[in-house]
Amino acid sequence: xxxxxxxxxxxxxxxxxxxxxxxxxxxxxxxxxxxxxxxxxxxxxxxxxxxxxxxxxxxxxxxxxxxxxxxxxxxxxxxxxxxxxxxxxxxxxxxxxxxxxxxxxxxxxxxxxxxxxxxxxxxxxxxxxxxxxxxxxxxxxxxxxxxxxxxxxxxxxxxxxxxxxxxxxxxxxxxxxxxxxxxxxxxxxxxxxxxxxxxxxxxxxxxxxxxxxxxxxxxxxxxxxxxxxxxxxxxxxxxxxxxxxxxxxxxxxxxxxxxxxxxxxxxxxxxxxxxxxxxxxxxxxxxxxxxxxxxxxxxxxxxxxxxxxxxxxxxxxxxxxxxxxxxxxxxxxxxxxxxxxxxxxxxxxxxxxxxxxxxxxxxxxxxxxxxxxxxx
Numbered sequence: 001x002x003x004x005x006x007x008x009x010x011x012x013x014x015x016x017x018x019x020x021x022x023x024x025x026x027x028x029x030x031x032x033x034x035x036x037x038x039x040x041x042x043x044x045x046x047x048x049x050x051x052x053x054x055x056x057x058x059x060x061x062x063x064x065x066x067x068x069x070x071x072x073x074x075x076x077x078x079x080x081x082x083x084x085x086x087x088x089x090x091x092x093x094x095x096x097x098x099x100x101x102x103x104x105x106x107x108x109x110x111x112x113x114x115x116x117x118x119x120x121x122x123x124x125x126x127x128x129x130x131x132x133x134x135x136x137x138x139x140x141x142x143x144x145x146x147x148x149x150x151x152x153x154x155x156x157x158x159x160x161x162x163x164x165x166x167x168x169x170x171x172x173x174x175x176x177x178x179x180x181x182x183x184x185x186x187x188x189x190x191x192x193x194x195x196x197x198x199x200x201x202x203x204x205x206x207x208x209x210x211x212x213x214x215x216x217x218x219x220x221x222x223x224x225x226x227x228x229x230x231x232x233x234x235x236x237x238x239x240x241x242x243x244x245x246x247x248x249x250x251x252x253x254x255x256x257x258x259x260x261x262x263x264x265x266x267x268x269x270x271x272x273x274x275x276x277x278x279x280x281x282x283x284x285x286x287x288x289x290x291x292x293x294x295x296x297x298x299x300x301x302x303x304x305x306x307x308x309x310x311x312x313x314x315x316x317x318x319x320x321x322x323x324x325x326x327x328x329x330x331x332x333x334x335x336x337x338x339x340x341x342x343x344x345x346x347x348x349x350x351x352x353x354x355x356x357x358x359x360x361x362x363x364x365x366x367x368x369x370x371x372x373x374x375x376x
Contacts, residue, residue, distance in 0.1 A: 001032070001033065001077075001080070001082040001083070002031060002032025002033065002082065002083045002084075002085065002369065003032060003033050003035060003073050003077060003082065003083070003084045003085070004028050004031065004032045004033065004034050004035065004085045004087060005035045005036075005037070005058070005066075005069070005070050005073070005084070005085065005086045005087070006024075006025060006028065006034060006035065006036040006037065006086075006087050006088070007037050007066075007086065007087065007088035008021065008036050008037045008038065008042055008046075008047065008050065008052075009037065009042065009088075010090065010091055011091065011239075012042070012043050012046040013239060013240035013241065013265075014238070014239040014240075015238040015239060015265065015266055015267060015268060015271075015287070016175075016238055016239065016285060016286060016287025016288070016291075017090065017091060017287075018046065018049045018050060018268055019175055019178050019268060019271075019287050019291060020090040020091075020125055020173070020174040020175050020178070020287065021050055021090055022049065022050050022051060022178065022268060023174045023175060023177045023178035024087070024090060024124070024125065024174050024177075025050055025051065025052065026051070026177075027177055027361070027362075027365065028087060028365075031365065031369050032083075032085070032369075034052075034056045035056060035058050035069070035073070036050070036052045036056050036057060036058060037058055037060070037066045038052065038057040038058055038059050038060070039058075039059070039060045039061065039062065039063065039065070039066060040059075040060070040061050049267065049268050049269075067110055067113070070084065070086060070114065070119060071113070071114070071117050071119075074114070074117035074118055074119050075117060077118070078117070078118050083118075083120065084117075084118065084119045084120070085119065085120045085121075085122055085368075086114060086119055086120070086121050086122070087122045087123075087124065088121075088122075088123055089122075089123035089124050089125050089126045089150075090124070090125035090126065090174055091125070091126060091127075092126070092127045092128075092129060092310065093126060093127070093128050093129065093131060093135075093139070094128070094129030094130055094131055094201055095129075095130075095131060095132070095135070095201070095202075096131045096132025096133075096134060096135030096136075097132075098134075100135065101132070101134050101135050101138050104135065104138040104139060104142065105138045105141070105142075107142070108138065108141055108142035108145070111142060111144075111145035111146070112145050114145070115145050120147040120148075120368075120371075121145060121146050121147050121148075122146070122147055122148045122149075122150075122368055123146055123148070123149050123150065124148070124149075124150040124171055124174070124364070125150070125152055125171070125173065125174045126150075126151050126152065126156065127151065127152055127153060127156045127310045128151060128156040128159045128160055129156075129201070129309065129310065131159075136163045139160075139163065139165070140163050140164050140165055143165045143167065143168070146167065147368075147371075148167070148169070148368050148371075149165065149167050149168045149169070150168070150169050150170065150171035150364060151168060151169075151170060151171075152170075152171065152172060152173040152174070152314065153170075153173075153309075153310065153313035153314045153317055154170060154313060154316075154317050155309050155313040156310075156313070157169070157170050169364075171360060171361055171364040172317075172318075172357040172360050172361055173286070173290060173314055173357070174361065175286075175287050175290040175291060176290070176354050176357035176358050176361060177357075177358050177361050177362075178291070178294070179271075179272075179294055180354070180358055182272070182294055182295070184294075184296075184347075184351050185295075185296040186296050186343060186344050186347050187276065187277070187278060187279050187295075187296035187297055188279060189232075189277055189278060189279055190227050190230045190231055190232060190279060191231070191232045191233070191234055191277060191278045191279060192220065192223055192231055192232070192233055192234070192278060192279060192280045192281070192282065193233075193234045193235070193236055193274070193275070193278040193280070193281035193282065193283075193292070193297065194216060194220075194233060194234070194235050194236070194249055194253065194281075194282050194283075195235075195236050195237060195238060195242075195246075195281060195282070195283040195285060195288045196212060196216065196242070196245065196246070196249055196282070196283060196284055196285075196302070197239070197241075197242050197245065197284055197285055198212070198242075198245040200284075200304060200307055200308050208304065208327070209245075211304075211327040211328055212284065212302065212327050213249070213252060214327075215302060215325065215326075215327045215328075215331060216249070216282060216302055217252075217253075217256075218330070218331045219282060219300065219302065219325060219331050219336070220233065220253070220256075220257070220282070222331050222333050222336040222337075223280060223336060223340065224257070225333075226336055226337055226340040226341075227279075227340065231257060232257065232258045232259070232260070233253055233257045233258065233259040233260070234259070234260045234261075234262065234274075234277070234278055235249050235250040235253065235259060235260070235261050235262070236261075236262040236266055236274060237262075237265060237266065238265065238266050238285055238287065238288050239265065239285065240265050242285075243265070246261075247261070262274065271291050271292075271294075271295065272294075272295045275291065275292035275294070275295040275296070275297045276295040276296060276297070278292070278297045279297060279298065279343070280297060280298045280299075280300055280339075281297045281298070281299055281300065282300045282302050283299065283300070283301065283302065284301065284302055284303045284308060284311070286310055286311050286314070289301050289311065289323075290314075293347060293350045293351075293354075294354075296347070298323070298339060298343055298346065298347060298350075299323055299350075300323060300325060300339070301315060301323055301324045301325065302325050302327060303324065303325070303326065303327065304326065304327055304328065305324060305326045311324075312324065318353050318357065319353075320349075320350070320353065322335065322338070322339065322346070323339075323346075
C-alpha cells in the first residue's frame with residue numbers, strides 16, 4: 001500500500017496554480033491513497049477547486065499537525081511494509097529576501113525528520129528563476145534530503161545544477177496532463193482573447209507595461225487584417241492580481257475593436273467556456289497559454305523572451321517557438337499570417353506535443369513509484 005501526502009500550499013488566487021495542482025492530484029490517485037494538507041490557513045474555495053475528496057483531507061490547525069500526520073502514518077506503514085510519500089513543488093522559485101530564505105531553511109528542517117521515518121520526499125513541477133546566493137544555498141541543503149527533484153524546463157535544470165543540486169531532473173509542466181481526455185477541436189469564431197499581466201515577477205516597470213501594450217496592439221492589428229477585419233476581442237484574467245491591469249487593457253482596446261470584458265477571475269470550471277469561444281489567446285501567463293489550446297484556441301505568447309524564461313524555455317523545449325512574440329521586437333506579419341492560415345496544422349502540432357509531454361510525466365511518476373526499496 002502507498003500513502004501519498006500532498007502539500008497543497010501554493011498561490012491560492014492563481015487559477016494556473018489551481019490547474020497544475022489539480023492535474024497532479026488527479027494522476028497521483030492512480031498510484032496510492034491520497035492525503036492532502038487541508039489546514040485551516042488554506043482557503044476552502046481553493047480546496048474545492050482542486051477536487052479533494054472528503055476522505056482525502058488531512059484537516060489540521062497548523063503545519064506541525066500535518067507533519068505529525070505524516071510521521072504517524074510512516075510509523076504504522078513501516079510495520080506493515082507500506083510506503084509513504086510527500087509530494088510538493090508546483091510553482092515558481094525566484095528572488096531570495098531574508099524572510100523567504102529563513103522560511104526555506106525552516107521547512108528544510110522537516111525533511112531529515114521525514115527521511116528518518118522512511119518517508120520519500122518528491123518535488124515536481126517547479127521552475128527556478130534568478131535567486132540570491134543565500135537562497136541557492138538553502139535550496140541546495142533542502143535538496144540533500146529529497147528522494148526526487150524535478151523541474152519543468154531545461155533552464156531551471158541548468159540553474160539547479162549550477163547550484164550544485166545533483167539529483168535534479170527534468171519533467172514537463174504539469175498542465176500538460178490537465179483535462180487530458182477532452183475532445184480536441186479548432187475554433188473558428190473570429191474572436192481573440194487578451195489575458196495579460198503587468199510584470200514578469202513582482203516588480204512593475206513602466207517600460208515593460210508600455211512595450212507589452214504597444215506590441216499587443218500591433219499583434220491585434222495584424223490578426224484583424226489576417227481575419228479580414230472581422231475580429232472581436234475578449235479581455236480576461238486568470239489571477240486576481242491581474243484584475244486592475246486587465247481593466248486598463250480593456251479600456252485601451254474598446255475604442256478600436258468590438259471588445260468584451262469578463263469581469264471576474266476565470267475559474268477552472270470556466271476555462272472550457274471561455275477558451276472554447278476564441279480562436280487565439282494572447283497572454284504572458286504560463287497557464288493561460290497552456291490551458292486555452294485544450295479547448296481549440298491557439299496560444300500567442302507575448303513576452304520578454306530574454307527575461308520571461310519560464311515561458312520562453314518551456315516553448316523552446318517543446319519546439320513551439322512559432323507561438324512566441326517578443327515585446328521588444330516588431331511583430332512579424334508573415335509569422336501572424338502563417339499562424340492564421342495554418343492554425344489547423346499548428347494546433348495538431350500542439351495536440352501531439354501534449355501527448356508527448358503527458359507520456360514523459362507518466363514515465364517520471366512510474367520511475368518514482370518503482371523505486372520502492374531504493375533511493376536515487
